[in-house]
Every structure is written in C-alpha cells, then in structure tokens.
Amino acid sequence: MARVAAILVSCVLLLAATSCHGLKYGYYNRRCPPAEFIVRNVVGKAIRQNPGIGAGLIRLAFHDCFVQARVSLHFPCHGTCCLHGCDASVLLDPTPANPRPEKLGPPNFPSLRGFEVIDAAKAALERVCPGKVSCADVVQFAGRDAAFFLSGYKVNYALPGGRLDGRVSLENETLAFLPPPSFNLSELVDSFRTKGLDVDDLVVLSGSHTIGRSHCSSFSDRIGTPPSDMDAGLAAVLRRQCPANPNFNNDPTVVQDIFTPNRLDNQYYKNVLRRKVLFKSDAALLTSTETARKVVENAAVRGRWERKFARAMVKMAAIEVKTAGNGEVRRNCRVVN
Numbered sequence: 494m495a496r497v498a499a500i501l502v503s504c505v506l507l508l509a510a511t512s513c514h515g516l517k518y519g520y521y522n523r524r525c526p527p528a529e530f531i532v533r534n535v536v537g538k539a540i541r542q543n544p545g546i547g548a549g550l551i552r553l554a555f556h557d558c559f560v561q562a563r564v565s566l567h568f569p570c571h572g573t574c575c576l577h578g579c580d581a582s583v584l585l586d587p588t589p590a591n592p593r594p595e596k597l598g599p600p601n602f603p604s605l606r607g608f609e610v611i612d613a614a615k616a617a618l619e620r621v622c623p624g625k626v627s628c629a630d631v632v633q634f635a636g637r638d639a640a641f642f643l644s645g646y647k648v649n650y651a652l653p654g655g656r657l658d659g660r661v662s663l664e665n666e667t668l669a670f671l672p673p674p675s676f677n678l679s680e681l682v683d684s685f686r687t688k689g690l691d692v693d694d695l696v697v698l699s700g701s702h703t704i705g706r707s708h709c710s711s712f713s714d715r716i717g718t719p720p721s722d723m724d725a726g727l728a729a730v731l732r733r734q735c736p737a738n739p740n741f742n743n744d745p746t747v748v749q750d751i752f753t754p755n756r757l758d759n760q761y762y763k764n765v766l767r768r769k770v771l772f773k774s775d776a777a778l779l780t781s782t783e784t785a786r787k788v789v790e791n792a793a794v795r796g797r798w799e800r801k802f803a804r805a806m807v808k809m810a811a812i813e814v815k816t817a818g819n820g821e822v823r824r825n826c827r828v829v830n
C-alpha cells in the first residue's frame with residue numbers, strides 16, 4: 494500500500510514537473526491559423542523543384558522521432574516523459590558547446606536532406622506568428638505534406654500538433670536508435686518496439702522506400718560476390734552505378750524504386766516480392782510468414798497501404814513528444830533559444 498502511494502506521489506510529481514500529455518488536432522487553429530497552410534505551400538514549392546527533397550522530408554520526420562534526447566542533461570527526470578523523440582533535435586547545428594549533434598551521426602550525415610525547406614517554412618511562420626510554431630511540429634507537418642504531394646494527394650491526413658523543441662542533440666544517440674540497413678527482421682522488430690511501434694508499423698512505414706535515393710555504401714555488400722538474395726538483374730544494374738568499394742569521397746546515390754522513383758505508392762511491396770529492393774532490411778520483410786503476408790496484402794489491395802501509412806505516420810509523430818514543461822519553441826530551428 495505504502496509502495497503504491499509512493500509510486501502515485503512520484504508520478505504526480507513527475508507529471509507536474511514535466512507533464513507529457515497529448516498532442517491536439519487543430520493545435521494552431523487559434524495560435525497561428527495559417528500555420529499548416531504555410532508549411533504545405535513551402536513544401537509543395539520545394540517538391541515541384543526537386544521531388545527528392547520530399548523523400549528527404551519524410552525521412553527527416555522519421556529520424557527526428559526515433560532518436561531520443563533528454564530535455565536537458567542536467568534536468569533530474571526519469572521515465573519516458575523526459576525523453577524527446579519528435580523534438581527537432583535532428584535540426585540543431587554543431588556549436589562549440591555541442592560539437593557533435595545528431596545531424597552529424599552516420600545515419601544522418603551526409604545523406605539526410607531537406608533542412609533548407611524546414612528553414613524556409615519556419616522563416617515564413619516567424620514572419621506571420623513569431624514564436625508560436627515549434628520546429629518539431631514543422632518537421633512532422635512537412636513530412637506529412639511531402640507524403641501528400643508525392644502520393645498524388647492520396648496520402649492525405651490530419652496530424653495533431655503541440656510538440657515542443659528539445660535542447661539536447663547527441664550524435665551517439667543516432668547509431669543507438671536508428672536501425673541500419675543491415676538489420677534482420679528480429680532486430681528491426683526490436684528497434685521499432687523500443688519506440689512503441691509494432692510489426693505492422695514496421696512493414697507499413699518501410700514502404701517509404703518507394704521514393705528517394707540511397708548511397709551505394711548502404712547496400713554495396715549485397716551487389717558483389719557472393720551474391721545476396723537481391724534480384725540478379727537489379728544487382729547487375731547497381732554494379733554499373735556503384736564503385737566496388739564506396740567510401741566517403743566516392744559514394745554515388747541510386748534510386749530506391751526503379752519503377753516509380755518519385756511516387757509514394759505501394760510499388761515498394763511489389764519490389765520486395767520480386768527481390769528488387771536495395772537493403773537487407775527491406776528483403777527481411779519476407780523472412781517471416783507474418784510480415785510476408787503483410788507485404789503481399791500491401792502489394793495487392795489497392796488503396797490499403799496509403800490508409801495504413803497515414804495512420805502509422807500519425808503514430809510515429811507522437812513518439813516521446815513533449816507538450817509542456819521543459820521544452821521550448823525555437824526561433825531558429827538550427828539553434829536552441
């Protein structure tokens with residue numbers, strides 16, 4: 494009984510200190526009515542110039558949410574309420590005080606892109622409603638809007654807002670939390686479970702690899718000898734596009750989906766079934782009957798994946814968010830206030 498009471502009291506104290514209640518649909522309706530409209534316009538313009546940037550924005554939303562960073566290294570706080578998942582920590586530039594932020598981690602540098610679009614959206618927002626719209630929300634809205642445009646408006650969903658921006662960003666947390674392309678199925682499932690996402694979310698969100706590009710170094714072990722489970726024709730094409738031993742100075746990029754490279758659609762699942770995918774982590778979806786069945790379904794049932802994708806993106810955008818307490822609304826997304 495005493496223990497229960499003690500736990501209750503510490504929970505209440507924790508909530509008071511760092512309350513982490515939910516996000517809200519229409520969060521900016523009163524605070525900054527044109528907020529979502531402004532982000533969508535900036536993203537639309539950027540994608541019309543270069544659809545690849547849209548892929549970058551969707552990946553940015555994922556990488557921000559999966560990397561945990563404490564609100565403050567010095568703030569005494571325990572439990573998941575203190576963790577910042579989707580907190581714009583991925584946007585912070587190096588400073589003398591923090592020379593190695595997330596942005597410089599191997600999963601992000603040099604491949605992560607779209608930062609300039611976030612800056613442009615934030616600048617437009619600051620002109621209209623200064624100090625109101627968090628960078629963490631801009632990142633998630635931008636990913637949502639990129640999905641809207643790249644899917645030909647088929648992926649079209651409402652996303653709640655109210656995330657606050659974190660003040661901590663650590664390179665070492667990128668490798669700890671972002672799954673590498675060499676992961677097998679059980680490693681992928683564990684990685685997603687750590688973030689509260691299930692096997693269905695894993696299969697559905699992996700469908701993002703129907704757009705965008707990859708550096709050769711992310712799959713080069715799958716196109717040489719001995720042959721991997723990759724389709725031999727695709728492996729031959731990739732051998733012509735990639736150096737035998739890619740390194741930082743010589744690491745070209747190739748499209749992820751050779752059929753519809755700029756279209757957010759269910760082609761990814763057809764590619765998985767034909768073994769025309771780049772990563773071991775993509776091919777891994779066929780290594781259990783449960784995930785293979787989901788792949789077949791997403792490939793076959795028209796419109797189903799788009800609906801599931803929207804739902805999973807909303808779920809991902811709520812990982813360890815901070816909506817009150819020790820977060821802030823940054824003025825410039827690249828630096829803490």
Ligand code: HEM
Pocket residue numbers: 545548549551552555604605606672673674675676681695698699701702704705706707708709711772774
């Ligand atoms: C399941 C585990 C995942 C692994 C192992 C993985 C791995 C990767 C890798 C290695 C790249 C290529 C990076 C490069 O070399 O340039 C990539 C690209 C990409 N990923 Fe993932 N990813 C995963 C899940 C996701 C999720 C959940 C999303 C979004 C919801 C996502 C969206 C993207 C997009 C859009 C690109 C293309 C980016 C661009 O063209 O700039 N990925 N991923």
Ligand SMILES: *[C@@H]1O[C@H](CO)[C@@H](O)[C@H](O)[C@H]1NC(C)=O
Pocket residue numbers: 663665666669
């Ligand atoms: C990353 O480094 C920080 C400080 O240097 C440390 O507190 C944190 O636990 C590390 N994170 C991981 C996942 O190793």
Ligand SMILES: *[C@@H]1O[C@H](CO)[C@@H](O)[C@H](O)[C@H]1NC(C)=O
Pocket residue numbers: 677678679680
């Ligand atoms: C995946 O890799 C881990 C670590 O190497 C290993 O322990 C596990 O058995 C592998 N799982 C499968 C399904 O191959």
